[in-house]
Amino acid sequence: MTTGVWLIGARGNVASISMAGARAIARGVVDSTGMVTAREPMASLDLPSVDDLVFGGHDIRAQSIEETVEAANEAGGVPNRETLDAVREDLRAIDERVTMGTARQCGQVVEDLSDDGVTDEGTLADIVARIRSDYEAFAADQDVDRLVVVNVASTEPPVGGAERFDTLEKLETAIEDDDPDLPASSLYAYAALIDERPYVNFTPSTGSALGGLRELASQNDVPHMGRDGKTGETLVKSALAPMFAGRNLRVLSWEGHNILGNRDGLVLEDDANKEGKIESKGNLLEQILGYDHHNAVRIDYTPSLGDWKTAWDHIHFRGFLGTEMKMQFTWEGSDSALAAPLVLDLIRLVAFADEHGEGGEQPQLASFFKSPQGVDEHDLSRQLQRLYDYSERHLNDARPSGGTAE
Ligand code: NAD
Numbered sequence: 001m002t003t004g005v006w007l008i009g010a011r012g013n014v015a016s017i018s019m020a021g022a023r024a025i026a027r028g029v030v031d032s033t034g035m036v037t038a039r040e041p042m043a044s045l046d047l048p049s050v051d052d053l054v055f056g057g058h059d060i061r062a063q064s065i066e067e068t069v070e071a072a073n074e075a076g077g078v079p080n081r082e083t084l085d086a087v088r089e090d091l092r093a094i095d096e097r098v099t100m101g102t103a104r105q106c107g108q109v110v111e112d113l114s115d116d117g118v119t120d121e122g123t124l125a126d127i128v129a130r131i132r133s134d135y136e137a138f139a140a141d142q143d144v145d146r147l148v149v150v151n152v153a154s155t156e157p158p159v160g161g162a163e164r165f166d167t168l169e170k171l172e173t174a175i176e177d178d179d180p181d182l183p184a185s186s187l188y189a190y191a192a193l194i195d196e197r198p199y200v201n202f203t204p205s206t207g208s209a210l211g212g213l214r215e216l217a218s219q220n221d222v223p224h225m226g227r228d229g230k231t232g233e234t235l236v237k238s239a240l241a242p243m244f245a246g247r248n249l250r251v252l253s254w255e256g257h258n259i260l261g262n263r264d265g266l267v268l269e270d271d272a273n274k275e276g277k278i279e280s281k282g283n284l285l286e287q288i289l290g291y292d293h294h295n296a297v298r299i300d301y302t303p304s305l306g307d308w309k310t311a312w313d314h315i316h317f318r319g320f321l322g323t324e325m326k327m328q329f330t331w332e333g334s335d336s337a338l339a340a341p342l343v344l345d346l347i348r349l350v351a352f353a354d355e356h357g358e359g360g361e362q363p364q365l366a367s368f369f370k371s372p373q374g375v376d377e378h379d380l381s382r383q384l385q386r387l388y389d390y391s392e393r394h395l396n397d398a399r400p401s402g403g404t405a406e
Contacts, residue, residue, distance in 0.1 A: 001048070001145045001146070001355075001395070002052060002143060002144045002145050002146075002331060003048040003052065003053055003054070003056060003077060003140070003144065003145070003147075003148060003347070003351050004053075004054045004055075004056065004114060004138060004142055004144030004146065004147040005053050005054065005055050005056070005057075005144050005147075005148050005150060006055075006056055006057050006135055006138060006148070006149045006150070006192075006197075007019070007055065007056075007058075007146055007150050007152055008057060008058050008060045008149065008150065008151045008153045008185070008188050009057070009058075009094075009151065009152040009154065010055075010056070010057025010058060010065065010094075010098045010152075011057075011059040011061055011063055011065055011068055012059070012085065012099060012152060012153065012154070012264075013068060013070065013072060013262055013264065013307060013335070014152040014202065014229075014335075014336050014339045014340060014343060015057065015065075015073060015152045015343075016065045016068040016069050016072070016091070016336075017069065017078070017336035017337060017339070018336075018339070018340040018343040018381070019055050019091065019094055019342040019346060020065075020069050020079055020083065020084070020087050020091060020340075021064060021092075021295075021340045021341065021344065022050050022051075022053055022055070022344055023086075023087040023090040023091070024079065024083045024086060024087050024265035025050045025051065026050065026051035026052075026090075026370040027086050028086065029051070029082065029083055029086045029087075030079075030083060032341070033051070033341075034191065034337070034338070034340075034341035035050075035341040035342075035344055035345055035369075035372055036341070036342070036345045036368075037120075037344075037348050037349065037385070039343045040387075041055045041391040041392050041395055042345075042349075042387065042391045044391075044395055045391055045394055045395065046352070047348040047349065047352050048343055048347075048348055048351050048352070048399070050102055050348070052096050053347065054140040054144055055094045055097070056094065056098065056142070056144045056306030057059070057097070057098050057099075058098065058099055058100065058101030058102075058131070058134065058153075058188070059098055059100070059101060059112035059153075060101055060102075060113065060115065060118045060153075061104045061113055061114060061115050062099060062109070064091075064092070065092075065094055065095045065098070066088060066089045066091045066092055066095065066096045068110050069084055069087075069091060070084065072306075072307060072336065075305045075306035076306045076308055076334060078307065078336065078337045079337075080392055082367055085120045086190060091389070097138060097141075097142075099134050099354040100115075100118050100189060101118065101131070101153075101163070101184065101188070101312060102118065102120050102127050102130075102131070102184045102188075103118050103119060103120060104124070104127065104182070104183065104184045104187065105156065105157075105159075105180065105181065105182060105183040105184060105264070106153075106154065106157075106183060106184050107156060107157045107267075107270060107272050108154045108270070108272075109154075109266070109267050109269070109270040109272045109273055110154045110156070110267060110273070113263075113267075114156070123177050123178045124174075124175045124176075124179065124187065125175055125176060125178075125353065126175065127187055128187055128190060128191050128347065131187060131188055131191035131192045132185065132194070132195060132348070135147055135149065135191060135192065135195065135196070137195060138318045146197075146198070146351055146355075147192075147197045147352060148197065148198045148199075148200065148347050148350055148351050148354075148365075149188065149189075149191075149192035149197050149198070149200070149382055150199075150201075150202060150343060150346065150347060151185055151188060151189070151199075151200065151201045151202060151203050151205065151207050151226075151342065152202050152203065152339075153184070153185065153203060153205070154203075154264070154267045155203055155204050155205055155264070155267055155268060155273050155274075155276055155277055155303065155360055156183045156184065156205040156272075156273065156276065157183075157186055157273050157275060157276065158183060158201075158206065158275055158276045159181055159182075159183055159186070159206045159210070159273035161181065162206065162210055162211075162256060163208075163209040163211070164179075165182070165186075165211065165212045165213075166210065166211030166212060167211060167212050167215060168212045168213075168215040168216050169212075170212055171190070171210060171212025171213065171216075171275050172209075172212070173269075174316055175187075175190070183205065183206055185201065185203065185205035185206050185207040185211055185298055185387035186206050186207060186208070186213060188207075189201070189207045189208040189213050189215060189224070190216070192222075192224075193208065193213060193216045193217050193220060193224060193375070194216060194220070196221075196222045197222065197225065198223045198350045198351060198353070199222070199223075199224040199225075199350075199352045200224070200225055200226065200343075200346045200347070200350055201224075201225070201226030201227045201228075202226070202227075202229045202307050202339070202342075202343060202346070203226075203227065203228060203229075203370070204227055204228040204229070204276035204277045204279070204370070205227070205276060207226050207227060207264065208224045208226060208373070209226060209227060209373055214360070214361065214373075214374075215385075217361075218358055218359060218360045220359065221357060221359030221360075222354065222359050223350050223354050223358055223359055223360065223361075224360070224361065224362070224373075225346070225354040225362040225364050225365045225368075225369070225372070225373060226349075226352065226369060226371075226372075226373050227369055227370070227371045227372075227373060228277070228370040228371050229339050229342050229343070229368060229369065229370070230367070230368060230369055230370045231312055231333070231338040231339045231342065232258075232309055232314065232331055232333050232335070232338060232368045233256055233258055233279065233281070233311035234281050234284065234312075234332055235380065236313070236329065236331055237254075237256070237284060237285065237313070238284055238288070238378050238379065238380040238383075239380045239381070240329075241284070241285055241288040241289060241378075241379075242288055242379045242381065242382075244247060244289065244315075244333060245288055245289050245290065246315060249317045249318070249319050249325075250317055250318040250319075251285070251289055251293050251315060251316070251317045252293060252294065252316045252317060252318055252324070253293060253294035253295070253296075253314075253315070253316045254285055254293065254294070254295045254296075254313065254314075254315050254316075255294075255295075255296050255313065255314045255315075256281070256296070256297045256298070256312070256313045257300070257311070257312050257313075257342075258298065258299045258300070258302070258303055258310070258311045259299075259300050259301075259302040259305060259309070259310050260295070260299070260302065260307075260308070260309040260310070260335060261301065261302050261303045261305035261306045261307070261308070262306055262307045262335060262336075264335065265299070265300075265301040265302070265303075265305075265309075265320070266303075268296075268299050268301065269300075269301040274299060277299060278297055278299065278376060279371075281297045281299075281370060283370075283371060283378075284370065284378035285374060287377075287378045288378050288379055304334075307334055307336050308332060308333070308334055308335070309329065309331075309332070309333055309334075309335045310331065310332050311326065311330070311331040312328070312329075312330050312331075313329050313330075313331075314326065314327075315327045315328070322362065329341050345368065346365065349364075349365060352394075356394070359376035360374075361373045361375075363386060364386045364387045364389075364390035364391075365376045366383040366386060367380060367383035367384045367387060367388070368384070369399045377394070
């Protein structure tokens with residue numbers, strides 16, 4: 001069984017480093033440190049092997065995957081030269097399988113990034129038909145049995161009036177009527193789900209979160225999940241906030257300031273595109289702590305930092321005897337090196353869910369996302385427990401006795 005992977009935003013940092021990482025694992029030059037599926041109990045599941053994943057994708061820029069990885073190596077040292085040289089030929093071959101996508105309703109800043117050849121001519125129905133035939137042609141050419149579609153494209157502005165698309169009927173009418181508010185991420189998601197292809201949205205963009213797309217996924221019994229990979233500051237927050245809650249320490253304010261210098265940071269400089277990201281980064285504290293408090297998140301573009309994102313958080317809290325105290329942390333991470341292993345995990349886990357006929361949203365994958373669709377739980381360890389329980393359940397089912405673990 002061959003698993004194909006179609007990355008929307010294939011020439012961007014997250015996509016390129018994910019593919020470079022997968023090929024480097026396949027060639028034995030790096031190990032799987034950072035991948036959740038390399039740990040037990042997930043490692044014992046019958047997941048598709050990273051070595052065998054076959055990649056293709058859409059982008060709206062002509063810069064090749066190899067050039068993106070080369071630039072990442074030069075600017076931030078990730079991946080290192082040896083790894084890059086080991087996968088260079090593989091990246092060139094994958095780049096041949098990248099086609100131009102659509103930049104509909106992605107905001108001016110994304111339109112400004114796009115090169116000639118973006119297939120925006122025609123109606124929404126034409127664009128959807130083109131995307132579906134791109135998926136189909138890749139699956140046929142590469143002889144893949146299952147194609148997982150993953151959105152790692154630039155963040156779009158949030159959709160205004162999303163309730164207009166809250167049933168499949170309304171959504172399909174909107175496509176027929178060429179509704180200008182439907183964004184590219186939802187068109188790519190529709191094109192995947194309609195043909196029963198599993199879909200993952202690693203970005204804060206709308207993707208499959210529209211009611212009409214959730215209905216389509218349930219109807220076609222196809223797994224999908226999003227939104228916005230939890231890789232840095234929000235990951236730390238979701239591990240740390242339960243400590244304050246558990247010890248009954250009252251958080252008075254939580255300020256987070258992020259600075260980053262890659263293309264994602266440039267796109268997030270635009271207020272419209274930034275809005276979705278701020279929403280998904282800020283929402284979890286209130287759910288974990290259970291009360292309202294002053295909580296602000298800022299994201300600023302600092303070109304000299306490249307892919308190295310720095311987050312500085314200041315937490316002001318009150319304890320026994322009304323004593324006010326403070327905690328601060330600084331997180332410095334290579335954005336793409338944090339995101340890439342999770343993208344590979346999600347591909348494997350969503351393919352596994354599809355293999356087992358588990359359609360709709362995937363709550364066991366909540367720990368991977370800042371705004372997990374259909375899940376209100378944001379506490380990282382509880383989210384991870386769902387994944388462990390899910391994996392144990394499958395392992396138990398697969399045991400010859402069909403029975404319990406020892
Ligand atoms: P990037 O700018 O390097 O890559 C995005 C790619 O998407 C670019 O190649 C761009 O040309 C392409 N693109 C934009 N609009 C497109 C469209 N409509 N169709 C096809 N391709 C399109 O950004 P990145 O650092 O790779 O981040 C990608 C996404 O992942 C962003 O939305 C980001 O917010 C999200 N994300 C990243 C991280 C992380 O890096 N740690 C964590 C969570 C979420």
